[in-house]
Amino acid sequence: xxxxxxxxxxxxxxxxxxxxxxxxxxxxxxxxxxxxxxxxxxxxxxxxxxxxxxxxxxxxxxxxxxxxxxxxxxxxxxxxxxxxxxxxxxxxxxxxxxxxxxxxxxxxxxxxxxxxxxxxxxxxxxxxxxxxxxxxxxxxxxxxxxxxxxxxxxxxxxxxxxxxxxxxxxxxxxxxxxxxxxxxxxxxxxxxxxxxxxxxxxxxxxxxxxxxxxxxxxxxxxxxxxxxxxxxxxxxxx
Amino acid sequence: xxxxxxxxxxxxxxxxxxxxxxxxxxxxxxxxxxxxxxxxxxxxxxxxxxxxxxxxxxxxxxxxxxxxxxxxxxxxxxxxxxxxxxxxxxxxxxxxxxxxxxxxxxxxxxxxxxxxxxxxxxxxxxxxxxxxxxxxxxxxxxxxxxxxxxxxxxxxxxxxxx
Numbered sequence: 010x011x012x013x014x015x016x017x018x019x020x021x022x023x024x025x026x027x028x029x030x031x032x033x034x035x036x037x038x039x040x041x042x043x044x045x046x047x048x049x050x051x052x053x054x055x056x057x058x059x060x061x062x063x064x065x066x067x068x069x070x071x072x073x074x075x076x077x078x079x080x081x082x083x084x085x086x087x088x089x090x091x092x093x094x095x096x097x098x099x100x101x102x103x104x105x106x107x108x109x110x111x112x113x114x115x116x117x118x119x120x121x122x123x124x125x126x127x128x129x130x131x132x133x134x135x136x137x138x139x140x141x142x143x144x145x146x147x148x149x150x151x152x153x154x155x156x157x158x159x160x161x162x163x164x165x166x167x168x169x170x171x172x173x174x175x176x177x178x179x180x181x182x183x184x185x186x187x188x189x190x191x192x193x194x195x196x197x198x199x200x201x202x203x204x205x206x207x208x209x210x211x212x213x214x215x216x217x218x219x220x221x222x223x224x225x226x227x228x229x230x231x232x233x234x235x236x237x238x239x240x241x242x243x244x245x246x247x
Numbered sequence: 248x249x250x251x252x253x254x255x256x257x258x259x260x261x262x263x264x265x266x267x268x269x270x271x272x273x274x275x276x277x278x279x280x281x282x283x284x285x286x287x288x289x290x291x292x293x294x295x296x297x298x299x300x301x302x303x304x305x306x307x308x309x310x311x312x313x314x315x316x317x318x319x320x321x322x323x324x325x326x327x328x329x330x331x332x333x334x335x336x337x338x339x340x341x342x343x344x345x346x347x348x349x350x351x352x353x354x355x356x357x358x359x360x361x362x363x364x365x366x367x368x369x370x371x372x373x374x375x376x377x378x379x380x381x382x383x384x385x386x387x388x389x390x391x392x393x394x395x396x397x398x399x400x401x402x403x404x405x406x407x408x409x
Contacts, residue, residue, distance in 0.1 A: 140298070150296030155305040166301035167283060167312075173296065 015083045022077035029057050029072035032085065039085050040094070040114060042101070042185045043136035044073045048145045053136045055097045060084040069093060095120055103127050105134045108186040132188045133163055139180035139189060149173050149227075152180070152203060171203035175224035193218070212242035219243065248278055253288055264295055267303060271310055279315040316351045316358035318396045320344075321375040325364035328371035332385065336372050337361065339386035343393055356397070 010021045015032050022031035027050055032039050043054040050073040057072040062082040069089070084090060095118050102115045103125035111134070140152050140163060151174035155164050165171030176198045181191045189202045196218050199206040207221035219242035229238060256273045260266035267289070274285050281304055290297050304310050322337045341347060344357050351358045365373050370382025374392065381392050 144296075144298075150298045153298035153302040155302055157306050166297045173298070 011077045011079050013077055013079070013081050013083060016085055024077075026077050027073055028059060028061070028075045028077060028081075028083055031077055032059075032072060032083065037085055039072055040098075040118070041073065042134065043138055045138055045142070045183060048138070048141040050074045051137055051141060054101065054134065056094060056101070058090055058094050058097065060087050060090050091118075094118060099123055100125060101134055105132055105186050105188075107132060108188075111186060132186065134186055135161055135163065136185060137163070138183050138185065139163060142179045142183050143174075147175070147177055147179050148231075149175050149177070151175075151205075165203050165205075169204065171200070171205045174200060174203050174205040175227050176200050176205055176207045176221045177224060210239065212245055213240045214245035215242060217242060248274065248282060248285055250288060252277070253285055254292075257289065257292055262293060264293060267293060267295060267300065268307075271300075271304060275310050280311045280313055283312075314351065314355060316356050318356060318377050319358045319360060320393075321360050321362050321365065322348070323363075323365040323371065323373040323375070324361045325368060325371070327368035328364075328373055331371045333372040335386050336374060336384045336389060339389040340374070340393075343389055357393075 011024065012019060012021055013028075013031065014020065015028075015035065015037055018035075020031055020035045022028075029039060029041060029044055029050070030046065039057050039059065041054065041057040043051055044057060050071075052071040052074040055071055058069055059072045059075075060067050060083070061070050061075060062084070063078065063080070067084075072083070072085075098115050098118050098120045102111055102120060103123045105111050106123070106127045106129065135154070137154060140154065143149050143151050144153075151171040152163060152165050155162055155166075155168075165174070176191070178191050178200070180203075181189045181200065189200065192199050192201065193209070196209045196211070197206055198209055198221055207223050209218035210220055210222050210225055211217070212219050220239070225239040228234065229236070253274065256270055256277075257266070259273075260269045270289055270293075271281060271286075274281055274289075278285070286300050286304065287297060289295075290300050304312055320340060322333060322340060324333050324337070337348070340359060344352055344359055346352055346357070346359050348359050348361045362375075365375055365380070367373055367380060367382065370380070372384045374381045374384050374389075376392070376396060381388075384392070
């Protein structure tokens with residue numbers, strides 16, 4: 010166990026954990042958008058910014074990418090932190106002005122007006138969570154960042170249909186601003202943002218369409234399952 | 248570009264993930280752009296998912312996913328050139344070629360690009376075509392400068408016939 014202090018309170022963290030994990034577990038409220046415990050920290054949204062005092066020196070850093078170290082003192086609510094966080098929030102709000110969650114977070118932090126150019130055509134905050142989940146958890150490698158600087162975008166390769174996408178919907182669930190949508194119509198499932206439509210397989214027992222063919226084939230291939238393994242849906246298998 | 252040609256390039260740098268950039272650069276030099284089929288082939292051979300390769304290919308300005316022209320026209324837009332009227336030179340080039348910066352003419356003869364400095368500010372405004380520098384440019388000189396590259400092509404074609 011590694012003892013650290015957060016806002017003056019003694020807290021203990023485990024080896025290999027980061028400040029954000031420890032702080033959230035201990036009940037401190039640090040705003041964050043790009044962090045998810047199932048994937049590696051990425052430090053993209055910069056919202057979890059905190060002040061870390063180590064050996065008498067203080068520095069600003071993202072809590073999600075800073076490992077717990079013995080004797081560090083973390084300030085999550087210092088004036089410096091709050092001011093910097095407000096600026097970041099304002100920038101994120103300019104990127105994604107239409108989202109309810111972002112609007113609420115901004116309001117809570119006291120960001121009332123956006124001084125930057127708002128882009129109403131853009132809705133993604135470029136946190137990269139969808140691609141990280143797709144790479145690290147799903148292993149489909151369907152999407153990634155492309156281009157650079159202010160033209161950076163999250164897109165399928167060659168901007169067309171995401172040919173590796175298995176339409177599992179992990180990115181839909183994980184997106185903090187809900188801009189990745191999925192729809193099911195008849196025997197088809199579509200991930201709208203990645204322009205991916207896949208035919209669904211019907212369960213032999215209940216007759217419901219339960220998962221895309223392409224996805225089930227991938228699962229069978231990877232887990233070396235028997236051919237008829239997915240003939241029956243997950244509920245009917247009981 | 249045939250698969251064996253790509254295979255030779257891959258062999259040169261080794262069949263590992265870290266060779267990807269060198270391989271892409273070599274394909275870019277050979278083809279003047281990165282054909283999609285080549286990227287798919289390289290990805291398969293190096294076991295790199297296509298989304299990663301696409302990310303790299305779009306990140307670097309030296310790599311292009313669109314076919315590029317035989318001649319690359321680089322207009323310097325650096326401070327010194329800008330002050331001496333680089334914008335007017337660029338406007339004239341756009342008019343002559345009928346394309347915007349970053350685009351290629353339909354006959355695949357010219358690609359127009361802007362750069363931030365070519366390092367010869369004393370000669371500004373500067374335009375570089377295929378690495379050949381043309382200093383003290385102005386809109387009236389544009390047509391004549393382009394002409395030699397246009398006729399180059401015709402000469403080549405004539406040489407080919409003869």
